[in-house]
Amino acid sequence: MTSPAADGPRGMLGALAQVRPPVREPRFWVVQAAVLTLAGVHDFVLDKLHAHYLAGVPAPTTSALLLIPVVYAALNFGVRGAVGTSLWATVLIVPHWLISPQLPDSRIHFWIEVGYLVVLNVVAIVVGVRVEGERLARRRAEHALEVAENAEARYYRLFEDQPAPVMIADAAGAVTEANTAATALFGRDTVGLRVDELLGVGIATLLDGRPRCLDVRDRDGRTLRLVPTTHRVTTAGNAELAQVVLTDVTEQHRREEEERLFAGRLLKVQEDERRALARELHDDPLQNLTYLSRALDDLGHRAETPPELAGQLVDASAVAEDAAVALRKVIHGLRPPVLDDLGLVAALRQLAQEVRRRTGLAVELRVRGHEVRLPPGLELAAYRIAQEALNNVVRHARASRVEVCVCFDRELELTITDDGLGWSEPERGDGAKASGLGLIGMRERVNMAGGTLSVTQRSGHGTRVRAVVPVPSVAVSPESSSARR
Incomplete structure (x- = not known):
């Protein structure tokens, strides 16, 4: 099949240049034989019978019958067959004008035949070009259909060969398609089930990007940690679907x-x-x-x-x-003994005084919220984070002022902000320095406490370390803790 990419640049005008008759087509020669027969009938009526009128109709109208094979050739062979047939008919009719006897009304008949031949060739071109256009459109449609079918076949091949479980769900959350990995994970009856039945969350929640991880039971009862990636998909019929790809991060x-x-x-x-x-x-x-x-x-x-x-x-x-x-x-x-005796705030206050006395750096401690005694491990983690952050400021930042802020609420928020030039070591994507063992320790302490650590650094505008950890419900006030001791 000819590619539309090859036909497209020529367009309709290019079709006119392709007038070489389809001489290898047997039906084309049958049409030419019909043209020869009609031309012979035309000559027989005019020359042999010397009839200028047949039942009141001018005899040259027999040449109009040539429209039948010309239109047939146009419909079956396009512009090549139509133009070739019309030229063949013209070649057969024109000699008749030269050898026919000069009879009365011959001039009128001459112009009638000229008109018929002009109409014949115009019809051949118009119909042939129209047919070529239809064929070109059909070839383009067939090519587009072939491309779409190939793309669909490739998609389904990739869909099935994808090692990660992939499911397609409709707007209601029902699974309409599932690849081999998905059926191996959830069972062969996956199609038709709802996404929330399989994953524990609805399709709308997944499309919102929540949650980032799922604990899902497979068909054997094992609990797997999966990361869902969900995208909206619109079909050719404008149906809204959702594609869910599950990445197994259990290991x-x-x-x-x-x-x-x-x-x-x-x-x-x-x-x-x-x-x-x-x-x-x-x-x-x-x-x-x-x-x-x-x-x-x-x-x-x-x-x-x-x-x-x-x-x-x-x-x-x-x-x-x-x-x-x-x-x-x-x-x-x-x-620091004061950490065990008096708690986090007292230990941070002593740390700030020590740094101020040792380096001359202006260290200010701010306390917000209702101060409570935290579990020893959490107090120690917060103290070490502040200690390491202040050490980094002294070693790298060349700052003149540091603020240490402790906020007691449902979460313990510890923030250390300086006005220095920033830390010179390169940062990673999560804000922590790639080679800073101190920051690695800070991050591990926060992770152990179930919190988050962020390091915001702007060159020449200081650094901000922020640690947020949940406060257990068993936390007590310093006065109560002292009374028990």
């Missing part, structure tokens, strides 16, 4: 849970080691250093101590006191 979710549990255990071990180390440093080395500092100072100030030795003892006492102060800082960094 990925299992690995993430294992990684989260491992990270949680690792953080717990680290915090336990820090707590134990802080306790050991406080109970023995710090107490010994404090005792040593006081003993040396006491010896240095005794009257019986030689003056040259007294100065050395006082200096040694000062060194021991400095070591004790440094050790207290180490203990505070490992596990």
Whole structure:
């Protein structure tokens, strides 16, 4: 079949150029024989019978019978057959004008025949071109139908070969089509069921992009974690359908849970080691250093101590006191006692004072809502997030001011905002730095608490760290917590 792409550029005018007769068609020669027969009848009437009128009709009207084979050729062979046939008829009629006897009324008959031949050729062209146009339109329609059928076949092949379960649902949520993967997941009776029966949510909810993950039971009773991707589909009949593609992330979710549990255990071990180390440093080395500092100072100030030795003892006492102060800082960094004793706000206030004293950075703490004591793990996570964020500001941001805001509500919201130049390390798509182990730890702590962490960084306009975690219903006020102790 000729492609419309090849015929289209020529159009109707191009069809006129294709006038080569279809000489290989037997029916074409039958038509030409009919033309020859009619031309012979025409000559016989005029020349042999010398009849100028037949039943009152001019004899040259017999040439009008040539319209029959011409129109037939146009309908069957298009413009090529019509033009070829009309030219053949003209060739057979014209010699008659040259050899026919000059009889009365011959001039009138001559112009009648000329008129018939003109009409004959015009009809041949008009009908032939019209037929060619219809054929071209039919070829285009056939080609479009073939393309559509091929596209539909490819679609169904892709639809069936898709490894992910795919379902087509109507506006009411009934499944009208399901590929092999979908029937393997839900069973052969998937078609006809409703989407909410299979997935637990309606088609309208899926089209709104909610939820992002689904826990679905397959036909064997196993629970799978699926991510739905839903798109609207409009058919040729303007019917509104929805295509639901389900991506199985069960294994990925299992690995993430294992990684989260491992990270949680690792953080717990680290915090336990820090707590134990802080306790050991406080109970023995710090107490010994404090005792040593006081003993040396006491010896240095005794009257019986030689003056040259007294100065050395006082200096040694000062060194021991400095070591004790440094050790207290180490203990505070490992596990601030105030966090366990007075809670998150007191620990953050002490942290802000320490950063302000050590670096000169203006750190402001704001507390909103009704302060409550949170579970120890949650308070520790919030404290570590604030501690790491302030460390990043000091190391990277070159900021002059930092605001730490704690908001107590149904969720604990912790925000650390600075006015620095931003952190120099590259960010990932979720706002966390790809190589920042501190931020990785922050994110893991928030994930363990069931919350979210966002890092908003604008070059030259500071950085904002925001952690939001749910507050358990067992949270109590600091006064109640102190009373119980």
